[in-house]
Amino acid sequence: MSETVKLNVGSIDDMGKRFIGAWKRLEQGDDVKETNLTFFDLREMVSALSPKRLELLRHIHAHPEKSISGVAKSLGRDYKRVHEDVSTLEHAGLLVRDGEFIKAPYDSVQANVSIA
Numbered sequence: 016m017s018e019t020v021k022l023n024v025g026s027i028d029d030m031g032k033r034f035i036g037a038w039k040r041l042e043q044g045d046d047v048k049e050t051n052l053t054f055f056d057l058r059e060m061v062s063a064l065s066p067k068r069l070e071l072l073r074h075i076h077a078h079p080e081k082s083i084s085g086v087a088k089s090l091g092r093d094y095k096r097v098h099e100d101v102s103t104l105e106h107a108g109l110l111v112r113d114g115e116f117i118k119a120p121y122d123s124v125q126a127n128v129s130i131a
Contacts, residue, residue: 020050020109020121022064024057025129050121052108057128063107064124067092068100072109076119086117 023029030053041047054060071090080086087097101117104110111118 018050018121019123019125020052022060022124022126023051023053023129024055024060024127025053026055029053029129054107060126063103063109064126067096068104071097071100072104072119072124075110075117076122079116079118081116083117 023033030051033051037047037049054063071086074090075086078089080089083098083101084094086092086101087094090097101110104119105112105117109119109121109124111120
């Protein structure tokens with residue numbers, strides 16, 4: 016099954032509206048299976064999804080790693096930079112640690128920027 020995460024740039028109010036909308040759909044009997052992550056600033060989202068971090072996400076999605084040093088070695092990158100990237104992506108909710116592996120659980124990322 017394909018898992019998609021929706022990235023949103025918006026306010027806490029926007030986030031609340033998505034939550035309430037999902038809650039109402041759930042109460043009406045809809046099967047609500049969606050993951051939304053909210054960035055409060057476009058620069059923050061763009062920074063989190065830099066080309067190197069997207070490369071890292073793709074690599075970990077295809078090849079979950081046990082350690083940051085394993086990720087750095089397999090990508091041929093500096094440990095310190097990879098550690099920063101993993102921390103940023105984990106904080107954003109795009110990477111997870113399940114106790115044994117670092118994983119990128121989503122097959123795709125969709126970005127939505129609110130202008131109103």
